[in-house]
Amino acid sequence: MRLAGKVALVTGGGSGLGRAMCIRFAEEGASVLVTDIHLEAAQETVSLGQGLPGKLVSRFQDVCDEATWPETLAYAESELGPLSILVNNAGIAVTASVEHETLEGWRKTQAVNLDAVFMGTQAGILAMKGRGGSIINLSSIEGIIGEPLTAAYNASKGGVRIFTKSAALWCCREKYGIRVNSIHPGFIETPMVINGLAQLSDEERAVMDAQLQMAIPMGEMGRPEDIANAALFLASDESRYMTGAELVVDGGYTAH
Ligand SMILES: NC(=O)c1ccc[n+]([C@@H]2O[C@H](COP(=O)([O-])OP(=O)(O)OC[C@H]3O[C@@H](n4cnc5c(N)ncnc54)[C@H](O)[C@@H]3O)[C@@H](O)[C@H]2O)c1
Structure with a gap:
């Protein structure tokens, strides 16, 4: 019960990493509001978490x-x-x-991946200042290193990385008791990655598959639970001395 008595909001909680975090948080006693632009997906997360110690509630939200x-x-x-x-x-x-x-595509990516993180962080600070709390922003290894086929995504996640540090420093300066950190997943098996690979041509896909095999030192993609456990740590008081940090969970991808 590492999150007993805590209340969490997880955006995009209807799929992949968000869903895994909602379930993991509720397992550890947190009450969780699961929001998503796909309300039915958020409702499904709530159904999956029935019977866990923490209460789960769903709500529609377009983070943009x-x-x-x-x-x-x-x-x-x-x-x-x-x-x-x-x-x-x-x-x-x-x-x-x-x-x-x-x-148009560039702006759409920045709107969801970066502008919304700004709005969410701002709103979270307003809600938690004085009382304290933990804000966790999902960046990516793509916010640290470039990939030739993800120009807009790279830019958005690099923005999240450095914006998180600015927000963290501001909260320290103002003594709000709010920690702000980023998580940088590598390739994790979620609908986002599986659908993304499906967008590639056969030739691009073959190159990407071979590159992934070579590039992930641990030799396999990660699981949503791997990221949920990192988020659990940052959400809990166990990480009380961490702010402005970037937690990389990538099977060694960025180690070389
Ligand atoms: N899966 C990976 O390998 C990986 C790696 C690095 C970073 N990430 C990041 O982790 C986060 C989650 O990724 P995932 O793999 O679980 O993706 P996913 O596609 O499985 O889930 C994303 C969720 O966000 C929701 N969403 C999209 N636009 C929204 C909006 N405007 N408002 C509210 N909800 C919206 C979707 O409906 C979906 O439920 C993303 O920020 C992603 O960039 C994922």
């Missing part, structure tokens, strides 16, 4: 819509109590090189 932030945080507080953990997890990945990306 600024108006949803105060509404969602007010709902979390009224249903579950004062917020202490916010995970800005919702994200999209579109495969396109710098030559093939469109301005």
Whole structure:
């Protein structure tokens, strides 16, 4: 019960990493508001978590819509109590090189992956300042190293990485008691990665498969639970001395 008495909001909690975090948090006693642009997916996460020590509640949220932030945080507080953990997890990945990306596509990626993390962090600070808490932003190894086929995604996740440090320092300066950290998953088997690989041509896919085999020193993709456990650590008081940190969970991908 490492999160007993805590209240969490996880965006994009209807799939992949977000879902795994919601379940893991509830296993450890947290009450969790699961939001997603696909309400049915968020509701499914709640069903999957039935019987766990922590209560799970779902709500529709498009993280790009600024108006949803105060509404969602007010709902979390009224249903579950004062917020202490916010995970800005919702994200999209579109495969396109710098030559093939469109301005529209670029802006869409920044809107979901970066602008929404800014809005969520700002809203989370407003809700938790004085009382303290943990904000966890999902970056990626793609926020540290470049890939030729993910120009907009690379830019968005690099933005999340350094924005997180700025927010962390501000919260220290203002003595808000809020820690802000980023998680940098490598290749984890979720619908995002599986669907992303499916967008590639057969030739690109074969190159990517071979590169992944070579590039992941541990020799396999990670599981959603691997990231959920990292998020659990950052959400809990066990990480009380960590802020502005980047937690890499990538099977060694960025070690060389
Ligand atoms: N899977 C990986 O290998 C990997 C690696 C590095 C980083 N990440 C990051 O982790 C996060 C989760 O990725 P995942 O693999 O679980 O993806 P996923 O596609 O399985 O899940 C993403 C969830 O976000 C939701 N979502 C998308 N746009 C939204 C919006 N505007 N408002 C609210 N919800 C929205 C989707 O409906 C979905 O439920 C993302 O930020 C992603 O960039 C994933």
